[in-house]
Amino acid sequence: MSSERQEKIQSERDEALASLTEIVDHARYKSLGDGRIRSPEKERVRLKYLRVMVSALDSRRQYLADKDLDELAEEIEALKEQYEADVDP
Numbered sequence: 001m002s003s004e005r006q007e008k009i010q011s012e013r014d015e016a017l018a019s020l021t022e023i024v025d026h027a028r029y030k031s032l033g034d035g036r037i038r039s040p041e042k043e044r045v046r047l048k049y050l051r052v053m054v055s056a057l058d059s060r061r062q063y064l065a066d067k068d069l070d071e072l073a074e075e076i077e078a079l080k081e082q083y084e085a086d087v088d089p
Contacts, residue, residue, distance in 0.1 A: 009070075013063055020060040027053035 031049040 006070075010067075013067055017060055017063055020056045020063070023056040024053050024060070027056065 027049040031046045031053065
């Protein structure tokens with residue numbers, strides 16, 4: 001994978017993670033913090049915020065897992081190249 005493509009992917013992931021973090025923070029504030037919806041009639045709104053938070057956390061976890069896999073793939077590729085260079089002098 002080209003360096004330019006890797007940088008673009010990393011930039012997009014960083015933006016997505018920042019957005020997901022904002023969503024989680026807002027949902028946490030609305031559902032658990034000072035912004036909590038206290039009206040019993042609006043309890044379902046609180047539950048919706050919790051669902052959004054769970055969904056965003058799951059998406060953020062998946063992005064981080066993808067990032068880890070990409071980093072491992074790069075490390076494996078570097079080790080292969082180093083091994084091949086050592087074996088074929």
